[in-house]
Amino acid sequence: MRLLRLWPENSQVRFMRWRSVSFAFSAIMSLVIVGLFFTHGLNFGIDFKGGTLMELQAKSGTADVASVREHANALGFGETEVQEFGGAAGLSLRFPIQEGGEAAQSAVVSKAREAFGEAYEFRRVETVGPRVSGELVQAGTVGVVLSLVAVLAYLWFRFERNLAMGALIGTLHDVLLTCGFFLVTQFEFNMTSIAAILTIVGYSLNETVVVFDRTRELLRRYKTMPDIELLDLSINTTMARTAITSMTTFLSLLALVWFGGEAIEGFAIVMLIGIVICTYSAIFVSTPSLIYLGLRQGAFQNNPAPAPARP
Amino acid sequence: MLHYSRTKTLLTLLIVGLGLLLVVPNLVSPEVRAKLPSWAQRTIVLGLDLQGGSHILLEVDGNALRAERLESLRDQVRTLLRDERIGYSGLGNAGNGVQVRLREATDLDRALPKLRELAQPISNSLFGTGGGARDLTVTSTPDGIITLTPTEEGANARIRSAVDQSIEIVRRRVDELGTTEPSIQRQGADRILVQVPGLQDPQQLKNILGQTAKLTFRMVDMSMTVDQAVLSRPPPESEILPSTEDPNQKFLVEKRVLVSGEDLIDAQPGFDQRNNEPIVSFRFNSNGARRFATATTQNVGKPFAIVLDNKVISAPRINEPITGGSGQISGQFTVESANNLAILLRAGALPAPLTVVEERTVGPGLGRDSIEAGTKATIYAAIFVIIFMFATYGVFGFIANIALIIHVGLILGLMSLLGATMTLPGIAGIVLTIGTAVDSNVLIYERIREEFHGGRNIVTAIGAGFDRAFATIIDSNSTMGIAAVILFLMGSGPVKGFAVVFILGILTTVITAVTMTRMMIALWYRWTRAKTLPF
Numbered sequence: 040m041r042l043l044r045l046w047p048e049n050s051q052v053r054f055m056r057w058r059s060v061s062f063a064f065s066a067i068m069s070l071v072i073v074g075l076f077f078t079h080g081l082n083f084g085i086d087f088k089g090g091t092l093m094e095l096q097a098k099s100g101t102a103d104v105a106s107v108r109e110h111a112n113a114l115g116f117g118e119t120e121v122q123e124f125g126g127a128a129g130l131s132l133r134f135p136i137q138e139g140g141e142a143a144q145s146a147v148v149s150k151a152r153e154a155f156g157e158a159y160e161f162r163r164v165e166t167v168g169p170r171v172s173g174e175l176v177q178a179g180t181v182g183v184v185l186s187l188v189a190v191l192a193y194l195w196f197r198f199e200r201n202l203a204m205g206a207l208i209g210t211l212h213d214v215l216l217t218c219g220f221f222l223v224t225q226f227e228f229n230m231t232s233i234a235a236i237l238t239i240v241g242y243s244l245n246e247t248v249v250v251f252d253r254t255r256e257l258l259r260r261y262k263t264m265p266d267i268e269l270l271d272l273s274i275n276t277t278m279a280r281t282a283i284t285s286m287t288t289f290l291s292l293l294a295l296v297w298f299g300g301e302a303i304e305g306f307a308i309v310m311l312i313g314i315v316i317c318t319y320s321a322i323f324v325s326t327p328s329l330i331y332l333g334l335r336q337g338a339f340q341n342n343p344a345p346a347p348a349r350p
Numbered sequence: 351m352l353h354y355s356r357t358k359t360l361l362t363l364l365i366v367g368l369g370l371l372l373v374v375p376n377l378v379s380p381e382v383r384a385k386l387p388s389w390a391q392r393t394i395v396l397g398l399d400l401q402g403g404s405h406i407l408l409e410v411d412g413n414a415l416r417a418e419r420l421e422s423l424r425d426q427v428r429t430l431l432r433d434e435r436i437g438y439s440g441l442g443n444a445g446n447g448v449q450v451r452l453r454e455a456t457d458l459d460r461a462l463p464k465l466r467e468l469a470q471p472i473s474n475s476l477f478g479t480g481g482g483a484r485d486l487t488v489t490s491t492p493d494g495i496i497t498l499t500p501t502e503e504g505a506n507a508r509i510r511s512a513v514d515q516s517i518e519i520v521r522r523r524v525d526e527l528g529t530t531e532p533s534i535q536r537q538g539a540d541r542i543l544v545q546v547p548g549l550q551d552p553q554q555l556k557n558i559l560g561q562t563a564k565l566t567f568r569m570v571d572m573s574m575t576v577d578q579a580v581l582s583r584p585p586p587e588s589e590i591l592p593s594t595e596d597p598n599q600k601f602l603v604e605k606r607v608l609v610s611g612e613d614l615i616d617a618q619p620g621f622d623q624r625n626n627e628p629i630v631s632f633r634f635n636s637n638g639a640r641r642f643a644t645a646t647t648q649n650v651g652k653p654f655a656i657v658l659d660n661k662v663i664s665a666p667r668i669n670e671p672i673t674g675g676s677g678q679i680s681g682q683f684t685v686e687s688a689n690n691l692a693i694l695l696r697a698g699a700l701p702a703p704l705t706v707v708e709e710r711t712v713g714p715g716l717g718r719d720s721i722e723a724g725t726k727a728t729i730y731a732a733i734f735v736i737i738f739m740f741a742t743y744g745v746f747g748f749i750a751n752i753a754l755i756i757h758v759g760l761i762l763g764l765m766s767l768l769g770a771t772m773t774l775p776g777i778a779g780i781v782l783t784i785g786t787a788v789d790s791n792v793l794i795y796e797r798i799r800e801e802f803h804g805g806r807n808i809v810t811a812i813g814a815g816f817d818r819a820f821a822t823i824i825d826s827n828s829t830m831g832i833a834a835v836i837l838f839l840m841g842s843g844p845v846k847g848f849a850v851v852f853i854l855g856i857l858t859t860v861i862t863a864v865t866m867t868r869m870m871i872a873l874w875y876r877w878t879r880a881k882t883l884p885f
């Protein structure tokens with residue numbers, strides 16, 4: 040007995056028909072995001088920007104944002120961001136990075152402890168110097184690029200070149216759109232965000248690989264089926280699985296967002312959005328891209344692209 | 351084929367049983383755990399973000415080391431040329447080396463071999479003496495200018511050994527604070543990571559780590575007053591040093607060191623019997639005692655300076671020779687500063703200053719809240735997924751759920767075995783794993799359903815489902831695994847904790863989803879002899 044069915048059996052949805060819409064949508068989104076990169080930029084956290092972050096909790100039970108803001112700015116460490124954080128008693132303070140190298144950052148912490156130590160409990164204090172933040176940016180960037188390269192190498196080895204390219208397009212798309220989420224919401228972008236993005240790289244490929252595995256199998260079975268039909272069949276036959284897995288992952292991340300506490304909420308929300316993007320792109324971006332990349336080996340010889348005109 | 355051999359069943363159960371057994375030490379109270387045999391005491395380590403504490407990343411100041419190296423090189427060259435009675439002029443720094451001009455170019459033949467002897471072979475901890483590499487290159491021009499440049503390899507070797515030395519001294523200093531289980535490890539080429547669980551305000555820690563604590567006893571130069579020295583120029587053998595208490599108060603102190611902190615064997619805080627002020631009393635080793643006795647005998651009536659990190663703590667007058675090898679430092683200390691100084695002197699001087707480049711402190715309250723929130727999220731995620739899987743696949747969903755619970759147990763068991771650190775992102779990793787772990791089961795079940803509806807009988811459908819889904823499971827987990835491994839290699843601290851959980855999750859999912867599930871479905875079929883699928 041099956042109580043729940045997320046996706047009908049033997050479905051015959053013609054997903055590939057939507058490709059012009061989805062391609063256009065994804066292309067516009069990508070362009071907008073690239074534009075936002077240059078106009079708005081990511082809201083880098085102290086991991087990447089350097090500086091000092093503090094989370095305070097009022098011992099009295101209610102935090103006084105205005106008074107803390109006034110006092111924090113009076114400390115003379117530059118523009119301090121003071122925000123409510125996790126309930127009425129919580130505050131988060133962000134001090135900009137200080138001139139004068141690594142040693143100068145420590146003064147912020149001791150001065151702030153002096154100023155707020157009586158009325159507030161210091162829940163978290165983080166100080167990152169300019170050199171470390173620079174290295175973290177580097178490590179993060181190298182990490183994301185390296186993971187894309189490694190995964191591409193794996194796909195190239197396990198699948199054909201065209202499928203590997205399709206998967207890469209999908210993954211790049213997902214990374215870009217997730218970054219877009221950071222740009223639009225101005226969520227803080229830190230080391231944990233990099234972890235979220237790398238996890239999305241993994242999940243995105245997971246989604247694509249399941250479909251492509253099926254595509255490869257169908258290619259062997261139906262040697263003469265037209266490409267579009269074959270890709271539609273690949274997605275339809277794996278769709279039940281996609282729906283269920285996305286759902287379970289979505290549900291557990293939902294638990295994290297609801298119950299995981301402030302510290303992990305950001306990570307969970309990004310992953311939640313990421314799962315939706317990955318599921319969408321496996322169906323509507325990476326799979327239809329195979330139509331243009333060519334599905335069968337030697338497809339390029341059968342349908343030679345018109346040679347560019349030479350003067 | 352739905353046959354699952356008895357040996358295979360036993361083996362599977364054994365592995366799973368062992369894995370789950372590893373979790374047990376985490377569940378019992380520390381008292382009970384202490385009674386277990388030592389191999390069974392391994393538990394998951396809670397990261398600082400979960401138990402509260404301070405994480406401080408220190409960097410050895412390479413520039414200070416280089417400057418110091420040049421200074422001592424200059425002294426060596428000066429002494430050597432004097433001893434050899436070779437006339438020179440213009441000894442000084444040139445670029446990142448030391449340059450000297452010989453008065454007579456003919457002395458080159460005599461000076462060069464001697465100066466070349468100053469170069470030390472670089473000892474490399476990995477390869478013994480590093481294949482003839484030296485820490486100094488000596489070049490000369492025909493007209494008698496000699497340049498000595500420390501090599502890059504030599505400088506790196508110096509930084510390496512300075513880090514090793516510093517780790518030892520940092521350990522001694524931190525131990526003096528009486529905190530529990532500090533962890534002190536080298537990170538990268540020139541950094542030291544200090545992690546102290548439970549430490550809420552690392553200010554005192556930073557204070558005692560922020561000092562090199564180079565202590566010297568030197569004579570005060572009485573040949574001119576400080577003001578004269580400031581106005582004109584101090585004599586070449588002396589330098590002007592500020593006082594620790596008042597930066598405006600200066601002393602003219604000889605550069606020559608009577609006795610240095612290296613000759614100390616003990617230092618203790620105490621109180622002066624006359625005026626009850628905090629002091630630090632110390633004892634010299636025999637070498638230091640002898641030198642201190644000689645120096646004080648020769649200089650009765652004159653003041654000497656106690657210098658710490660180029661600041662004068664105090665400059666008392668020598669009333670009588672001090673021959674007992676012990677003495678005391680007074681200098682308007684508070685009880686705390688006397689105590690800190692005693693700690694610093696006992697632990698020894700750092701070879702170079704340390705700078706705090708990163709600091710992360712989590713209060714114990716936040717740590718407790720995080721564990722609570724994380725546990726809650728894990729339980730709810732598990733409940734959601736379990737209900738969902740059962741609603742979708744019935745008995746097979748139930749089987750997947752058992753596999754899922756064992757899967758989480760195995761991750762925790764492996765983490766205990768490895769002594770891995772659980773961080774808040776690690777908990778998030780477990781929750782995420784709960785969501786994705788059933789993916790393998792879903793792949794298998796959907797395949798079984800397809801095969802069954804394609805006209806196979808139940809036994810062959812199940813067999814084909816497992817076999818056909820296997821390649822997809824391997825492919826999909828490999829891609830996730832690659833991303834996770836890179837996350838592990840690139841990440842630091844908590845992010846690494848997330849990667850560990852994720853990697854372990856991917857490894858165990860293959861065991862639980864493929865082997866365990868197959869076994870349980872085989873058992874289910876043997877009992878029910880079902881003709882149709884339960885979903």
